[in-house]
Amino acid sequence: MKHNFGAGPCILPQEVFQEASQAILNFNDTGLSILEISHRSKEFEAVVAETERLVRELLAVPQGYSILFLQGGASMQFAMVPLNLLPEGGKAAYLDTGTWASKAIKEAKKVGDVAVVASSADANYNYIPKAYGIPVDAAYFHYTSNNTIFGTEIFETPISTAPLVCDMSSDILSRKINVADYGLIYAGAQKNMGPAGVTLVIVKDDLLGKTGRTLPTIFDYQPHIAAGSMYNTPPVFSIYVSMLNLRWLKSKGGVEVIEQENIIKARTLYDEIDRNPLFRGTAVPEDRSRMNVTFVMEDKVHEDAFLALAKERGLVGLKGHRSVGGFRASIYNALSITGVNALVDAMQEFEEKNK
Known part of the structure; x- marks a missing residue:
């Protein structure tokens, strides 16, 4: 028996693998594979709807937040977040706790002014900085809740007057959070939610459309929300397997x-x-x-x-x-x-x- 301790793509339950393997051959008795079914079909629309419902239920996502299933991983969110939330001439605040936080900072600096409020780079990121201040004029405060490479995790939600933005790629769905504390949460699925290829975004609707920027449509959250995560062809198989995994998590309690x-x-x-x-x-x-x-x-x-x-x-x-x-x-x-x-x-x- 193999025990998989790999950092990602993630281990998934055997029952999820088994059900997904059947869907590759024949999805829901359609006679078609989940790999070839139209993303515009009623069968796949039902998959997206159920996946969204499960995320909303398992994380107690309140009204006023949209749930998106996008592509590009957390790496694309490093750019999408400042493009959508950082106004022209504004400032964003970031906490540097590891490789992925540093990459998020690097991308945000290409969009606008970034204040790095603290960093643990001085000790090879083996701790979480504790004493730091967040600028009162920050458009948002970004942090990475779990640092996959360095083995640190932030369990206490930071106190901030600016909207909180969190990269939860490697601890999403592993513990309770209060989504209402956040303006935006994003997570690559390939740690706890599903296979690589889909990125979860949970965003507070009233934060959007206020930057004064004209964005390429694909990088604007609002068209994705309007299209129900189907502005472009979604990662069909990854969303489907995520749905199965969320069902498994719900069945466990x-x-x-x-x-x-x-x-x-x-x-x-x-x-x-x-x-x-x-x-x-x-x-x-x-x-x-x-x-x-x-x-x-x-x-x-x-x-x-x-x-x-x-x-x-x-x-x-x-x-x-x-x-x-x-x-x-x-x-x-x-x-x-x-x-x-x-x-x-x-x-x-x-x-x-x-x-």
Whole structure:
């Protein structure tokens, strides 16, 4: 049995794979594959409608917010956010907590004035900055809630008079949030929501259309809202599999239930990292991510041997990002406690062999 700790595209439940595989051959008894069905058909329109309903239900999205299924990943949102929310001559505020936050800042600077309120680059992003001020004249404040590469996560919603914009690509649907606290949330689906290819955007309607900019239509949220996420051909298969995965999450009891499971999984793994003398966590304890657990060997010489043992035990995707080194265990929603326990067992076995 394989236990997939890869950072993305994500692990998905086996039942989702099975249902999706059937739809590739024959979608809803149409005699057509989900890969070839028209995105204008009533069958696929029903898929989009259900996916939107599930997002709205699972995240308790209030009225006055639109839900979009776009393409281009978070990387396209790095540009779309300032294009749609940063007025001509205005200023946006950003928090720099890792690679993806830095990329968002770089793109926003191409659009307008950006104030970087704080950064943890001085310690290779192993912590979340705490003491910073947000300019009162900021059009919005942008932050990345979970930093996949560096293993940190922001659990407390920042206090800001400016609308909050959050990249939740790697922790969306893993814990409860209050959507009403935000002006805009975006997330690449490929961590907890579904396969790569679709990007979720949740945006407060009354923030739009106020920048004074004339945008290319494809980069303007409003035409996408008006067209129900079908301004251009949507990522049909990715939306469909996301719908199946959201059904699975709802059947488990929703975000509240999965959050408790994620707490247990993360605590189990961090406890072993802290106990085992061969391993050391890289993120400061108070900012440790529940989704991406980053750790290294106290003696780097053992790293290849541990990866070899992990591979023998069916533990895949553990090699850390080059920016951090060591190991990264991504423990997204669909990874069970069984997988975490298998990793802990391998760590303890390696300890016994190297006493």
